[in-house]
Amino acid sequence: MTDAVTYDRSHDGIAVLTINRPDQRNCLSREVREGLRAAWAQFEADREARIAILTGSGDKAFCAGGDLKEMVETGLKTPPRDMFPVPYENLRLTKPTIAAVNGAAFAGGWMVAQACDLCIASTNAQFGITEVRVGRGSPWSAPLIHMIPQRIYMEIVLTGKPISAQRAYEIGLVNRLCQLGEALNCAIELAREVLAGAPLSVAAARETVMLATEMGRSAALDAAYAVHEKAYSSQDAQEGPRAFAEKRTPQWKGE
Numbered sequence: 001m002t003d004a005v006t007y008d009r010s011h012d013g014i015a016v017l018t019i020n021r022p023d024q025r026n027c028l029s030r031e032v033r034e035g036l037r038a039a040w041a042q043f044e045a046d047r048e049a050r051i052a053i054l055t056g057s058g059d060k061a062f063c064a065g066g067d068l069k070e071m072v073e074t075g076l077k078t079p080p081r082d083m084f085p086v087p088y089e090n091l092r093l094t095k096p097t098i099a100a101v102n103g104a105a106f107a108g109g110w111m112v113a114q115a116c117d118l119c120i121a122s123t124n125a126q127f128g129i130t131e132v133r134v135g136r137g138s139p140w141s142a143p144l145i146h147m148i149p150q151r152i153y154m155e156i157v158l159t160g161k162p163i164s165a166q167r168a169y170e171i172g173l174v175n176r177l178c179q180l181g182e183a184l185n186c187a188i189e190l191a192r193e194v195l196a197g198a199p200l201s202v203a204a205a206r207e208t209v210m211l212a213t214e215m216g217r218s219a220a221l222d223a224a225y226a227v228h229e230k231a232y233s234s235q236d237a238q239e240g241p242r243a244f245a246e247k248r249t250p251q252w253k254g255e
Contacts, residue, residue, distance in 0.1 A: 005035030006039075007042050013050045015046060016052070017055070018054075020057045022056070022057040027108075029067040030067070054099050055102060055184050058103065059122070059124065061106075062125065086111060089115060097115075098116055099187075100120045102183040105125065105127045114141070114147070121178070122178055126162040126164060128161065131160065201237075208228070234255055239252065
């Protein structure tokens with residue numbers, strides 16, 4: 001992993017991945033792409049990390065998208081599907097993720113924020129799928145149809161005009177808003193709320209949401225019951241009710 005992306009696990013159970021090129025608006029340059037691949041791989045392999053937060057250095061940009069200068073120099077046409085590290089699409093991740101957006105999330109920046117399970121944004125954040133303004137494309141935006149209304153999605157991709165953090169919250173793209181400089185702290189707070197749940201139950205809950213977006217109603221129900229079987233059969237499934245009855249905090253084992 002390069003210093004273009006840092007990995008920090010000073011918060012119990014939480015990995016913080018930071019794109020560390022504020023002078024380049026944290027764009028997805030080659031070194032940042034390589035750093036993200038390494039950082040996500042480290043998170044997946046880290047048994048002590050149950051959830052990850054992705055953010056960017058500074059308060060100007062979370063990630064301003066691809067490196068346009070690099071695209072010109074390389075004559076990039078259609079980007080390979082694995083060119084940009086995208087959680088759950090071309091990166092294998094089995095744990096939940098949060099994007100902490102602290103500034104501009106444009107083009108590829110929107111892409112990686114969209115790919116995370118949850119999204120926190122500071123009030124100065126802006127979101128934009130700006131590809132039409134530079135003659136590029138946004139095929140990666142297709143999953144947005146499961147997140148926001150069709151008419152709003154259409155306007156965003158046809159105009160390339162950025163939207164405010166408040167608007168992103170109103171349409172359901174962002175889970176929570178926070179004050180300038182507080183995106184990471186707010187994301188850590190949300191991460192701790194997730195960590196309060198039993199690990200196997202959290203994993204099954206996340207998988208259920210993804211199944212429900214991929215399948216029809218009946219198939220999703222059948223698949224959801226199947227993915228919950230491990231959680232129901234675990235020691236934690238006995239510990240939770242026992243702790244509730246004994247009026248104490250449950251001690252999760254993840255097994």
